[in-house]
Amino acid sequence: MQPVIVFLGLIVAVAAYPTEDQVLVKLDDGPRYQYMSGPEGPELVDLWLKTSDVQQAARYNPDQNNHYHLFTRNNRQTSQPIPLGNAAVLRNSNYNANRKTVVLIHGWRNNPSSDFNVHLIAAYLTAEDVNVIMVDWSVGAGMDYVVALNNVIRSADHVSRYINWLLAASGGNIARYHVIGHSLGAHQAGIVGRQLGGRLPYITGLDPAMPGWLTHPQAISSNVAIYTEIMHTDAGTYGITNPAGHVDFYPNGGRGMPGCGDRNCDHHRCIFYMAESLTRGGFTGRRCDNLNAALGGNCAGASLRMGGPTAKTGNSGMFHLITNAQSPFSRG
Structure with a gap:
C-alpha cells in the first residue's frame, strides 16, 4: 500500500482515537533518521510516519490554510490575495488572462518572505509582464518533515483545483502557464502537473528534495508536463541525484556550489x-553522455541554456555547466 494512501486514510481515525505513538509507515529503504535543509541549517528528521504525525497533520486543512497571492508589474511589492472560488475578487484584481501565469510553490518551512518567493517574484516580473501566483502553503510546510512531506500531496490537490478554477473563471489558457517549485515544492509542482493531466507546458523543479522521495510514487518525473526541467545543486544529500525531467542540469556537478560553504547553501543556490x-x-x-559524466563534468555535447522563462520543449538529456562563486553566477 502506498504511504500517502495509508497516511490520508488514517488522519481521521487516529485523530478521533488517540493511541500511544506507533510507527505506521517507513518511507524509503534508507536510514530512519536523515538530515534535511531547514531555515536555520541542517535538521535531523525522522522518516518513519507515527501516529503523532497523523494527529499533527489533521491540523492542516488546505481549504482553510492555503493562500494564493497575485503579483504583477502593477503590484510588485504588495500582493493581491485571490481566494479559490471568489470570482469577484479575481475580476477586481490585476490578473490578466492574456498574460503568462507563473505559479511558485515553496519548500519545507518556507513562507511568503523566504528567498524562493522574494527573488523569483522580482526576477520574473523584471523579465516579463506576467501574473505571478505565489502559493502559500506554509501551514502544511511548517510541520515536522515527514508530515510536511505528506502534506505535499494534500496541498497539490488544492493547487491543481485552484489552477482549474482560475482557468475557468478568467478564460485563461493552460498553454501559458509555468509552475516552479523548490525542494518539497518541486515534488508538489510535479503532482500538480500530474493532476492536470500533463498539460502544463513548463514545470521547473529546483533541487527536488531527496529524503522520503527515492521510491515515492508521486515524485517529480518527466511525464508531469510537456516540458519538465530539473536543476540539481545538492545531489545526494538534500536533493535527488538521478535525472527526473526531460532535461536535468547539474551545475558544478550537482553539488558543492562555488561560493557555498555547506550543503544548506548548495540546496538553496538553485x-x-x-x-x-x-x-x-x-x-x-x-x-x-551519462549521469557519471554529468556529476564529474566530463561533458562536451550540444549546448543548452539552463532555466529561463521559456520551455525548451523537444530537448532531453543531462547537462553540466560551471558557475561563478558570486553574482553574477553565470559565465555566459
Whole structure:
C-alpha cells in the first residue's frame, strides 16, 4: 500500500482515537533518521510516519490554510490575495488572462518572505509582464518533515483545483502557464502537473528534495508536463541525484556550489541561479553522455541554456555547466 494512501486514510481515525505513538509507515529503504535543509541549517528528521504525525497533520486543512497571492508589474511589492472560488475578487484584481501565469510553490518551512518567493517574484516580473501566483502553503510546510512531506500531496490537490478554477473563471489558457517549485515544492509542482493531466507546458523543479522521495510514487518525473526541467545543486544529500525531467542540469556537478560553504547553501543556490536565468540568461550547459559524466563534468555535447522563462520543449538529456562563486553566477 502506498504511504500517502495509508497516511490520508488514517488522519481521521487516529485523530478521533488517540493511541500511544506507533510507527505506521517507513518511507524509503534508507536510514530512519536523515538530515534535511531547514531555515536555520541542517535538521535531523525522522522518516518513519507515527501516529503523532497523523494527529499533527489533521491540523492542516488546505481549504482553510492555503493562500494564493497575485503579483504583477502593477503590484510588485504588495500582493493581491485571490481566494479559490471568489470570482469577484479575481475580476477586481490585476490578473490578466492574456498574460503568462507563473505559479511558485515553496519548500519545507518556507513562507511568503523566504528567498524562493522574494527573488523569483522580482526576477520574473523584471523579465516579463506576467501574473505571478505565489502559493502559500506554509501551514502544511511548517510541520515536522515527514508530515510536511505528506502534506505535499494534500496541498497539490488544492493547487491543481485552484489552477482549474482560475482557468475557468478568467478564460485563461493552460498553454501559458509555468509552475516552479523548490525542494518539497518541486515534488508538489510535479503532482500538480500530474493532476492536470500533463498539460502544463513548463514545470521547473529546483533541487527536488531527496529524503522520503527515492521510491515515492508521486515524485517529480518527466511525464508531469510537456516540458519538465530539473536543476540539481545538492545531489545526494538534500536533493535527488538521478535525472527526473526531460532535461536535468547539474551545475558544478550537482553539488558543492562555488561560493557555498555547506550543503544548506548548495540546496538553496538553485533559487538564485533560476532568478538570474530569468533576468540575464547566460547559464549554458553541455550535454553529457551519462549521469557519471554529468556529476564529474566530463561533458562536451550540444549546448543548452539552463532555466529561463521559456520551455525548451523537444530537448532531453543531462547537462553540466560551471558557475561563478558570486553574482553574477553565470559565465555566459
